[in-house]
Amino acid sequence: MLQHKTGVALLTVCVLLLTASLAQAQQSLNIQLGVFMPRGEGGRSAGDVLVTNRQYLFFNLDDFNGFTGGGEWLVAAGKNLEVGIGAAYYQRTVPSVYEGWVNTDGSEISQEMSLRVAPVVATLKYLPLGARSTFQPYVGIGLAVYFWHYSETGDFVDFSDNSIYSAAYVASGTSVGPVATFGVRARVSARADAGIEMRAQWGQGNLSNDFLGNKIDLGGINVLGTLRIRF
Numbered sequence: 001m002l003q004h005k006t007g008v009a010l011l012t013v014c015v016l017l018l019t020a021s022l023a024q025a026q027q028s029l030n031i032q033l034g035v036f037m038p039r040g041e042g043g044r045s046a047g048d049v050l051v052t053n054r055q056y057l058f059f060n061l062d063d064f065n066g067f068t069g070g071g072e073w074l075v076a077a078g079k080n081l082e083v084g085i086g087a088a089y090y091q092r093t094v095p096s097v098y099e100g101w102v103n104t105d106g107s108e109i110s111q112e113m114s115l116r117v118a119p120v121v122a123t124l125k126y127l128p129l130g131a132r133s134t135f136q137p138y139v140g141i142g143l144a145v146y147f148w149h150y151s152e153t154g155d156f157v158d159f160s161d162n163s164i165y166s167a168a169y170v171a172s173g174t175s176v177g178p179v180a181t182f183g184v185r186a187r188v189s190a191r192a193d194a195g196i197e198m199r200a201q202w203g204q205g206n207l208s209n210d211f212l213g214n215k216i217d218l219g220g221i222n223v224l225g226t227l228r229i230r231f
Contacts, residue, residue: 090115
């Protein structure tokens with residue numbers, strides 16, 4: 001509850017600053033392309049389904065590292081502040097097989113796990129050298145609303161009688177969590193900057209009893225190349 005109240009307050013501040021700054025402030029579109037790396041096993045939420053699945057299935061959490069892309073609308077709010085709102089998209093499907101169990105013909109019992117996360121993110125960045133500098137390091141905080149989807153499809157073992165069956169388990173929802181970002185960009189033309197950004201995100205979704213775990217951790221690190229076009 002406290003996290004939700006803090007997030008709503010931050011989002012409200014971002015929107016107010018954005019609205020107040022529109023008339024006279026510099027605006028820009030920031031295109032972001034890179035890789036999303038979900039949190040490792042030791043740092044994931046208690047009850048996380050991927051950690052639980054690793055007790056039975058053979059796969060690596062690093063297999064979920066994958067491409068992410070998005071964009072954000074940025075507005076300068078004074079000399080050293082910048083408000084942004086944007087969206088991104090990540091999806092990754094990872095194959096797995098049971099460890100210690102096989103079909104009656106000796107073949108692997110296989111399935112696929114698929115995770116999709118589409119965050120909408122509001123950020124407030126601090127630029128110590130100023131928003132009009134040709135070289136701009138920055139740090140920021142923000143709030144993300146995660147639209148997520150998780151599924152497991154394929155063949156599974158019923159441990160009550162060791163039978164093998166086919167199924168598709170699907171869950172989706174919306175979650176809220178904080179983000180933190182830092183990066184650097186430099187001017188490459190009269191209207192464009194290029195840079196690199198790292199963005200950490202935190203969040204989790206709730207799963208039904210159909211899954212071995214009751215949570216799906218949505219946290220991780222985004223490593224992004226950026227291209228900002230100023231208007």
